[in-house]
Amino acid sequence: MFILVLGSILGLMTFYVWFRTIRDTTGPGRRRRILTLALLGLTALLVLTLVLPRVTGIEQSGWFAWPGYVWFGLLVYLFLALLVIEPVRLVAWLRRRRAPAEPTPGLDRRQFLARAGAMAAGAAAVGVTGVGVTTAMGAPDVLRVPVRLPRLDAAFDGFRVAVVSDIHLGPLLGRAHTERIVRMINETEPDLVAVVGDLVDGTVEQLGPAAAPLADLVSREGTFFVTGNHEYFVDGTTSWLRELERLGLQVLRNENTRIRRGAAAFDLAGVNDIAGESRSDPPDFGRALRGVDPSTATVLLAHQPVQVAEAAQRQVDLQLSGHTHGGQMWPFHYAVELAQPVLAGLSTVRDTQLYVTRGAGFWGPPLRVGTRPDISVLTLRT
Known part of the structure; x- marks a missing residue:
């Protein structure tokens, strides 16, 4: 039951991260497919990390447990960082509703803001995760x-x-x-x-x-x-x-x-x-x-x-x-x-x-x- 509840929560978090960091920042095509497959691969690794040690044993699980659990932590803080940015997204959306921008060639304003937000959230998540790992593994x-x-x-x-x-x-x-x-x-x-x-x-x-x-x-x-x-x-x-x-x-x-x-x-x-x-x-x-x-x-x-x-x-x-x-x-x-x-x-x-x-x-x-x-x-x- 614990694994089922945890898996459901992680599934929702992963979907939200995909929506904000991949779907919002890329158009339909090859790049979106590659990034989506990469995220699905990390999700599969996390599932293996939570389940497989019961089958393979402790000694055989280290090679996937380390990257799996580090991704677990990174996913959590990426999710939280993206949530923090949501009010900024809301303000930008309201401004666009009041004064629609003129269409411009190339990258549109919405996608630019989505990429900037994803990069900021990613940098924050990597920083927090790095400090967290250093602290946990320290004396x-x-x-x-x-x-x-x-x-x-x-x-x-x-x-x-x-x-x-x-x-x-x-x-x-x-x-x-x-x-x-x-x-x-x-x-x-x-x-x-x-x-x-x-x-x-x-x-x-x-x-x-x-x-x-x-x-x-x-x-x-x-x-x-x-x-x-x-x-x-x-x-x-x-x-x-x-x-x-x-x-x-x-x-x-x-x-x-x-x-x-x-x-x-x-x-x-x-x-x-x-x-x-x-x-x-x-x-x-x-x-x-x-x-x-x-x-x-x-x-x-x-x-x-x-x-x-x-x-x-x-x-x-x-x-x-x-x-x-x-x-x-x-x-x-x-x-x-x-x-x-x-x-x-x-x-x-x-x-x-x-x-x-x-x-x-x-x-x-x-x-x-x-x-x-x-x-x-x-x-x-x-």
């Missing part, structure tokens, strides 16, 4: 954020939690991406690493080697993982959780553990993602928080920020989430804001603090526009 920012927890024991004052999410290993991001993230996290010398979901977009057989560098993560208290929605979009969710445990990550599957320093402690809990309901593996806050000490701090790992509503009801002190990508591609962050309580950063819901990382990877087009990838290091303070 994540390392954000250092102090978080005060009143119930945290003084023994943990200065405790550092490295939070990373949405790594999205798949056709476009592989082992080198994981190696860079692991190196950057280790350089922060964290006390604990929290990987809050959406690690993979493929099976263990396809992406196991790409995830293998996670075994090199170093922290005093270990690395913990909770599922994101994408862990349930692939075949073999349980296989992935076993593989991560083999790599040394502790999976919190609706459960909690005590983090200790001498006689002091706080509770670290994790809940499954909401998408787990489709695989009979839903989030269970009651089970995840069973046995936690109400007199000390509780930190919850939950992939989606929207899960903070129930966390707040259960007096969780701090929830760590991802999922939003910070919106990933402007202006689509407005749609994300409708579904999630916050895009990124630290906020408070009732008495529960919520921290949302913008993620270290991307999904779909390899673009980030208006937001950068990050690895967040939270320093807990009493």
Whole structure:
């Protein structure tokens, strides 16, 4: 259903782009046919990019996934740029209606304006897409954020939690991406690493080697993982959780553990993602928080920020989430804001603090526009 809806939207966008950049700028004939065939070819490439990796596998899809997804991003911003020009087109049309121009030989005024608009939109789309690809493929920012927890024991004052999410290993991001993230996290010398979901977009057989560098993560208290929605979009969710445990990550599957320093402690809990309901593996806050000490701090790992509503009801002190990508591609962050309580950063819901990382990877087009990838290091303070 998702592919059907997305395909319909992309089909309408492609038709609009054809109408404004090809039909309006050329007359009937050979040039229009060639440009139309080129656009149809790019459309076919995009369809292959969305569908074929499920058939060919991750390793065999890279050669068409890269140009396909880049065209996806370029199509989006070409569509938006052309929409921005529509008021100018309307004004020009109204002026022609009031004072029809005298016919002149060669290129008419309407076609000249159409070509000028198409060129301006194309230049803007290429520029935005280029910046977006550079940002998405660049090294994540390392954000250092102090978080005060009143119930945290003084023994943990200065405790550092490295939070990373949405790594999205798949056709476009592989082992080198994981190696860079692991190196950057280790350089922060964290006390604990929290990987809050959406690690993979493929099976263990396809992406196991790409995830293998996670075994090199170093922290005093270990690395913990909770599922994101994408862990349930692939075949073999349980296989992935076993593989991560083999790599040394502790999976919190609706459960909690005590983090200790001498006689002091706080509770670290994790809940499954909401998408787990489709695989009979839903989030269970009651089970995840069973046995936690109400007199000390509780930190919850939950992939989606929207899960903070129930966390707040259960007096969780701090929830760590991802999922939003910070919106990933402007202006689509407005749609994300409708579904999630916050895009990124630290906020408070009732008495529960919520921290949302913008993620270290991307999904779909390899673009980030208006937001950068990050690895967040939270320093807990009493």
